[in-house]
Amino acid sequence: MRVSDYKGRLIYAKGTYVEFVVAPGQDVDFGDILVVEGKSGDRFYIRSYDFKVKSRWSGINNVGYLMNKLDGEGKVENQEELEFYLGGNHTVKIGMAEQLCYADAESRLFNPKTCPDFFCEVRGLSAADTALLAEMKGDLEIGFLKSGRGVLELPVGIYGSKAITEHIGIFGTTGSGKSNLVKVLAGSVIDNGNYGMLVFDVHNEYYRDLARHPGVKDRLAVYNANPQAEYARRLTLSYGEVGPEDITACATFTEPQFDAIYKLSSVLAENWVRDVLQYDTADIVDELKASTGQKFQSPTISKIKSVCWNVKNELNIEEGGQSVVGDMMAELEQGKVVLVELKNVSPVGELALSTLLSKKLLGHYAAKTETDRRAVKPVLIVLEEAHRFLGRKEHSSNNVFARLVSEARKFNLGLCVVDQQPRLLADKVLSQLNTLFILGLASKADRGKLEAMCRKDILQQRNEIKNLDCGEMVVATNYMRFAAPVKVHKFEDYLGRCHGVMG
Incomplete structure (x- = not known):
């Protein structure tokens, strides 16, 4: 393992929560995926999500002592004296992380069921972690694994x-x-x-x-629907392919209008959109009353006719026209x-x-x-x-x-x-x-x-x-x-x- 892979040592673990000391000179970021090397050949995969800094001076009494070394404006009175107290390896950065899963000595992957031992080594993810990477690879590639600021x-x-x-x-x-x-x-x-x-x-x-x-x-x-280039095929549909839900999906309708659409599709059957566009509003009102016993208002039918006319023209719905829907279905299932x-x-x-x-x-x-x-x-x-x-x-x-x-x-x-x-x-x-x-x-x-x-x-x-x-x-x-x-x-x-x- 390269020296740069070493990230620190585990100092605390409880359930899936772990803490580790970040090694001097090493960078660990939010979201870094790391590996804790177990003592029996197993590996614990963890993700860092927060950090804290601790020092031998972190206690409130010690902080007060250091503050006495500053003047009234908070400036250092004696830089050499302050450096004497802060010098050496007295400060540590602690990473807080969650355990994601672990692999046993045979590289079988499991959900978290135990925790690593004290002072185990923490390192970066590498190509050697095949058990974890195989699960994430997939057969539809979308990107590279990101770990903290690195990719x-x-x-x-x-x-x-x-x-x-x-x-x-x-x-x-x-x-x-x-x-x-x-x-x-x-x-x-x-x-x-x-x-x-x-x-x-x-x-x-x-x-x-x-x-x-x-x-x-x-x-x-x-x-x-209106191709401007040779690469696109013209979209065409037939009247029989348009159902009531296709119309109700494309505009806001009142309850009576909504009801009328489904009544029309039932009464006029397969080519109901064609008939709605061909017949007068009054004739449609009479036909619905005769068939269902329900009398709809003319504005209700007029709104439906208007939406159907827009759909017909936008989607190239033509009498006896050639539909491309069947070809689309065949292409998709292939x-x-x-x-x-x-x-x-x-x-x-x-x-x-x-x-x-x-x-x-x-x-x-x-x-x-x-x-x-x-x-x-x-x-x-x-x-x-x-x-x-x-x-x-x-x-x-x-x-x-x-x-x-x-x-x-x-x-x-x-x-x-x-x-x-x-x-x-x-x-x-x-x-x-x-x-x-x-x-x-x-x-x-x-x-x-x-x-x-x-x-x-x-x-x-x-x-x-x-x-x-x-x-x-x-x-x-x-x-x-x-x-x-x-x-x-x-x-x-x-x-x-x-x-x-x-x-």
Whole structure:
């Protein structure tokens, strides 16, 4: 072991709490992951979260004695005398840490069940700690392990087979690195080949970078309602694919309007949107009264007609038109990344399209037999600004994203919610996210919400999370024994490292 790996000696342990003396000349920071070398060949992995300084003069009487060496203004009267009292190795820095897990002499990893002995050696993490690193590596690489202010070139990722179907949350303020993280995740999915990924690209920001990936020709498909470039295929839908929840998702409706939408879809059947647009308002009112015995007001029907007209034009819904939904489903189950660009689509069309495609994918996978489902790839749906779909008011049983959160894992589907303000999401949604990527969050309320909902105990990482820089995050997932600090690859660095593609 190099001399620089040595960090200090353990001086106190109780349960999972430990204290160690930091060796002179060594730096230990908030969030550093360290190793305590046990006396029987076992290793205890700890994370520092606070510090204190102690001296032989720390007692109140001794401090008073030192204060007598200062003049009335608090200045040193005799520097040489003061240096005599403070000289030598009388001051120590003590690190306070929590035990994360430990490995026995055979390198088998366990949750904390005992504590190390007094004065055991404390060192930095190294490539020799294979048991811990294997659990954190994953098959979808996202970055390098971060330890304090340093970044270790030890790859960290998630196992898609464990994380995708149990849902993912990506949370961080503007500029914290959320978009870059989604790009790296998409790049790893392209490289891996065992998963599909449906990304609703609100700002049309992903293709420019993903296009540099060597695998995009075979493993990336891009759709746009009004494509301006050859790389994107024109998005088209048929009337029969539009359901009532697609309409209710994209605007605010009163109770009578909400009721009328579902009545119309029931009475007019498959092509109800086409009929709503073709028939006069008065004729629709009469038809509903004759079929249901309910008389709706003309303004109620007019509002529905207006929203349906907007959706029809934004999403290229045409009579007898060719729909691309079937092709999307096939591409996803083959393990491709499908980008749906939404920058030139209004909020109404964006909400309708996100709901419609997610509903179609859920229905497509749910209809498969167990045998057929094993033959297709698990798919992750990436939903940006997720509070618009899964906020406290929006979360309801008829919301397709609420159904995805509660049911999708049975059908090999998963949801990745991306948001700046996790406190706006419904608690039921947050509680179902078994993997959290926590980037920089300025709001104490947001950090507190994640602390309460996270499956791993991240309370001791408050200082670390509060001070995360752009591209730094804490990963908390069910199968890892602790929440890991990670420096996310810049997408161009990821391409350079994995494929030799220069920026």
